[in-house]
Structures are given as structure tokens and as C-alpha cells.
Amino acid sequence: MKARVPLLPTSLVAAAVIVMIGLGVWQLQRREEKNAMLVLAARNPSQSAAAFPLMPPVAPELLFRPSSVHCLRVIGWQVEAGRAADGSMGYRHIAQCATGAEGPGALVAVGVSQRPDATPGWSGGQISGWISEEPDHRAILSRLTGKAIPLRPMLIARAAPAGLKPLAPPSVADVPNNHLAYAVQWFFFAGVAVLIYILALRRRDGAKSA
Structure with a gap:
């Protein structure tokens, strides 16, 4: 049977x-x-400057647009691998900025050093650059299923403070697909x-x- x-x-x-x-x-x-x-x-990158978005996600029409942020004060730092404008690799220093009495604040990648423990000589102020997104550390499973939280906006600074190399301008080649x-x-x-x-x-x- x-x-x-x-x-x-x-x-x-x-x-x-x-x-x-x-x-x-x-x-x-x-x-x-x-x-x-x-x-x-x-x-x-060749478009006119746009207001920096404080909340995720970063809209496609804003990604890599020129922009600026006024950082009232740096409340913390994080270090990631990164590439300088001269092509050398190093450690990218990202400032966690307060932008007001309340609110989400802003992330600003200010420059690249050769040492992860380097102390950037920048405590805040007006800074210009390009709109990008924070480094992506989301779990693969969340990205596979579409449940990953959106990445926060981050400004890639055009010029670096003393002691750091300027960051490479943003490129679509750096965006994972x-x-x-x-x-x-x-x-x-x-x-x-x-x-x-x-x-x-x-x-x-x-x-x-x-």
C-alpha cells in the first residue's frame, strides 16, 4: 500500500x-x-547643500548631499575602520554630538588616525561635509528578514581637525548591495x-x- x-x-x-x-x-x-x-x-555630491536629517532613515535624495551640522558639544566618541582622502586606511573617529537641549543629536565622522586611541582635537562647533549613514553593525538575520532598524544619519566631515587626516568623500562603491x-x-x-x-x-x- x-x-x-x-x-x-x-x-x-x-x-x-x-x-x-x-x-x-x-x-x-x-x-x-x-x-x-x-x-x-x-x-x-554635486547637488546643492541640504539640511542635515536628524532622524533615520536617510532618504535616497539626501544620501551624500553636502550639508553641515552645529555640534554644541561632543558627548562621546566611537572608532571604526576607515579610509582617508589620500587612500590610506586607518581608524575613523566618529563624534557623538549634542545638537540641542533635547533630541537625537548627531553623528559626525571627523577624520582618520593611525591609532585607535588617538584623541581628536575637536570639541564641537559648525562643521560641513556630506550626509551619510552610521556604520552598519546590524545582525545579518535582521537584514535578511527586513526587520533591521534603519541606520542613523552621519555627517562625513570635509576637513579634519589637527592630528587627523581628512576622510575620503562618500562613494557609492562603499555602499553594500x-x-x-x-x-x-x-x-x-x-x-x-x-x-x-x-x-x-x-x-x-x-x-x-x-
């Missing part, structure tokens, strides 16, 4: 596979949107899930006939 396929496990696997395929298709759609955004961002890879991963997960379930059914049927 032909073995029956278990209804509940099959339904659960089928639902999971449909969700994974849907996420893969969504990532392909996001890739097209990202490509359009990158085309726009490539033109933005991994949506195709994410889509392939979801399609791969869906295929693996189907294969594992088929093998499990065959093993079950073999055990019953033994």
Missing part, C-alpha cells in the same frame, strides 16, 4: 518554504530599489528544506517497510 504523506508536517514545511521563497523574491525587489538609490546617490546574495540564500534555504523533508519521508517509509 502506498505510504501516506503526513498532512501537518507537510503543511508546516510547505508554509516555511513559501515564506522563504517570498523573502527571496522580496530581496530581489529590494535589489532593484537599491540600484535606483545608488544611481541617485552618485549624483548627490547584498540583496542578490540574500535572495540566493533564501532560495537555497527553501531548496534544502524541501530536500531534507523528502529524505525524512523516505527514511520513515523505509523504516515502516522494514
Whole structure:
């Protein structure tokens, strides 16, 4: 007698596979949107200055636009890997600025040093540069599922304080566009899930006939 396929496990696997395929298709759609955004961002550095956005996300029409921030005071620093305008690699120093009595404040990448423990000689003031986004440390799973919180705006300073090298201007080459890879991963997960379930059914049927 032909073995029956278990209804509940099959339904659960089928639902999971449909969700994974849907996420893969969504990532392909996001890739097209990202490509359009990158085309726009490539033109933005030559556009007129725009007001610095204090809240995320950074709109595509603002990404890499010239802007400025008035930092009332620096309340903290963070250090990330970064590239200077002369092409050398080092440590990018990002100031966490207060911009008012209340509110979200602003992030300002002021320059690059060769030592992570270097102390930037900058305590605030008016500073100009380009609108960008904070370094992306979000979990891969959150980006795969579209549940990642948006990145905060960050100003890349045009000039650096004493002791630091100026940062490289923003470039679309520095913007990750991994949506195709994410889509392939979801399609791969869906295929693996189907294969594992088929093998499990065959093993079950073999055990019953033994």
C-alpha cells in the first residue's frame, strides 16, 4: 500500500518554504530599489547643500548631499575602520554630538588616525561635509528578514581637525548591495528544506517497510 504523506508536517514545511521563497523574491525587489538609490546617490555630491536629517532613515535624495551640522558639544566618541582622502586606511573617529537641549543629536565622522586611541582635537562647533549613514553593525538575520532598524544619519566631515587626516568623500562603491546574495540564500534555504523533508519521508517509509 502506498505510504501516506503526513498532512501537518507537510503543511508546516510547505508554509516555511513559501515564506522563504517570498523573502527571496522580496530581496530581489529590494535589489532593484537599491540600484535606483545608488544611481541617485552618485549624483548627490554635486547637488546643492541640504539640511542635515536628524532622524533615520536617510532618504535616497539626501544620501551624500553636502550639508553641515552645529555640534554644541561632543558627548562621546566611537572608532571604526576607515579610509582617508589620500587612500590610506586607518581608524575613523566618529563624534557623538549634542545638537540641542533635547533630541537625537548627531553623528559626525571627523577624520582618520593611525591609532585607535588617538584623541581628536575637536570639541564641537559648525562643521560641513556630506550626509551619510552610521556604520552598519546590524545582525545579518535582521537584514535578511527586513526587520533591521534603519541606520542613523552621519555627517562625513570635509576637513579634519589637527592630528587627523581628512576622510575620503562618500562613494557609492562603499555602499553594500547584498540583496542578490540574500535572495540566493533564501532560495537555497527553501531548496534544502524541501530536500531534507523528502529524505525524512523516505527514511520513515523505509523504516515502516522494514
